[in-house]
Amino acid sequence: MNSEKLLVVDNVTKVFTKGQGFVKSKIEAVSRVSFALERNRPEIFTLAGESGSGKSTVAKLILGFEIPTTGSIVYKGNPVGGLKGKREFIKDVQPIFQNPFETFNPLKKVQSYFHDTERNFSKFSPGKYPLTERALELVGLTASEIKDKYPSEMSGGQLQRASIARALITNPSLLIADEPVSMIDASLRMSVVNLFKRLKDEQKVSIIYITHDLATAYYISDRIAIMLRGQFVEVGAVKKVLDEPLHPYSQLLKASVPAPDPETRWSEDITLSDLETREYTRKGCKFAGRCPKAFDLCREQEPEHHAVDDRLVKCHLYA
Numbered sequence: 025m026n027s028e029k030l031l032v033v034d035n036v037t038k039v040f041t042k043g044q045g046f047v048k049s050k051i052e053a054v055s056r057v058s059f060a061l062e063r064n065r066p067e068i069f070t071l072a073g074e075s076g077s078g079k080s081t082v083a084k085l086i087l088g089f090e091i092p093t094t095g096s097i098v099y100k101g102n103p104v105g106g107l108k109g110k111r112e113f114i115k116d117v118q119p120i121f122q123n124p125f126e127t128f129n130p131l132k133k134v135q136s137y138f139h140d141t142e143r144n145f146s147k148f149s150p151g152k153y154p155l156t157e158r159a160l161e162l163v164g165l166t167a168s169e170i171k172d173k174y175p176s177e178m179s180g181g182q183l184q185r186a187s188i189a190r191a192l193i194t195n196p197s198l199l200i201a202d203e204p205v206s207m208i209d210a211s212l213r214m215s216v217v218n219l220f221k222r223l224k225d226e227q228k229v230s231i232i233y234i235t236h237d238l239a240t241a242y243y244i245s246d247r248i249a250i251m252l253r254g255q256f257v258e259v260g261a262v263k264k265v266l267d268e269p270l271h272p273y274s275q276l277l278k279a280s281v282p283a284p285d286p287e288t289r290w291s292e293d294i295t296l297s298d299l300e301t302r303e304y305t306r307k308g309c310k311f312a313g314r315c316p317k318a319f320d321l322c323r324e325q326e327p328e329h330h331a332v333d334d335r336l337v338k339c340h341l342y343a
C-alpha cells in the first residue's frame with residue numbers, strides 16, 4: 025500500500041539532550057510529525073518556521089543522517105533506517121545545502137564533483153560526461169561555465185546552481201533543499217527557486233523545500249507546513265495557509281515576514297536561547313507564551329490537530 029507513496033513520515037519524534045551538568049534538558053526537536061508525498065504527483069512541500077524550529081532535523085531524519093526516537097519514515101515502501109547508505113536511496117534522494125561554498129571543497133575543481141558522481145553512477149566512457157551535460161543544462165549552466173573553475177571563481181548563485189545540477193546527475197525522485205537560497209544574493213534567489221519549480225514541472229522531481237522565507241515558499245510550493253518548536257502547527261495548501269493563516273503563530277510569521285538580512289546567518293549552533301528552551305520544554309501549546317489569543321487551556325494542554333478549511337491546525341481555538 026505504501027508503495028503508492030513516495031515518502032511517508034509517520035508520527036516522527038526526535039529527542040535531543042542539550043546542555044551539560046545540572047542544566048541538561050531534553051527537547052523534542054521534532055515532535056510527532058506526519059506527512060506524506062505521493063509517488064505519481066510531484067510536489068514542492070515547504071517546511072517553514074523560525075530558526076530552531078526543527079526544520080533541518082526533519083531533513084536529516086529523512087536523509088537517514090539522524091534516526092527517529094519514535095515513529096517511522098518509509099521511502100518507496102522501504103523503511104529509511106534500512107536504506108541508509110544504500111546505493112539506490114543515495115541516488116534517489118539528494119540533499120541540497122544552504123551554503124554552496126561548503127558543499128564544494130575550495131581546492132577542488134567544480135567539474136571533478138560532476139565527473140566523480142557520473143563515474144560512480146553510470147557506465148563510464150572515458151572523457152564523455154553526458155549526464156553532467158544534461159544536468160548542467162537543466163539548471164541553465166554550460167560545461168564551459170564550470171570548466172577548470174574552482175568554487176571561488178564562481179558566484180554564489182552559479183555555484184548553488186552547480187550543486188543542484190550535481191544532485192540531478194543521478195536522476196533523483198526527491199530533493200531535500202535546506203535553506204538553499206538564504207546565502208544567495210537577493211537578486212539571484214528567484215532564479216534558483218524558479219529552477220525548483222521547473223524541475224518539479226518538467227522533470228517530475230518532488231522537493232522538500234526548507235526556508236524561513238515565506239515569499240519564495242508562496243511562489244513555488246504546493247503545500248506548506250509551518251513549524252514551531254518541533255511541531256507542525258499548520259499544514260495545507262500554500263495559498264490557503266499564507267493567504268489566510270489560521271494558527272496565531274502562522275499569522276505572526278506572516279505579519280513579521282522576517283526581511284532576509286544578509287548580515288545575519290541563520291544560526292545552526294546548538295545552544296538554546298532562553299525563549300527557545302522555554303518554548304521547547306513548556307507544557308500546553310508551545311506558542312502560548314507569545315500568543316495574543318492564548319487562554320488558560322493553552323497553557324495546560326497540548327492542542328490536537330484540527331481539520332479546518334482543508335488544512336490541519338494545531339490550536340485550541342479550532343477545537
Ligand SMILES: Nc1ncnc2c1ncn2[C@@H]1O[C@H](COP(=O)(O)OP(=O)(O)O)[C@@H](O)[C@H]1O
Pocket residue numbers: 040041042053073074075076077078079080081082291292293294295296300
Ligand atoms: N545534534 C543535536 N544535538 C542536540 N540538539 C540539537 C542537535 N541538532 C539540532 N538540535 C536542536 O534542535 C532544535 C531544532 O534544530 P534544527 O532542526 O536545526 O532547527 P532549524 O533547522 O529549524 O533551525 C534546536 O534547538 C537545535 O539546537
Ligand SMILES: [Mg+2]
Pocket residue numbers: 079080081202
Ligand atoms: Mg536549519
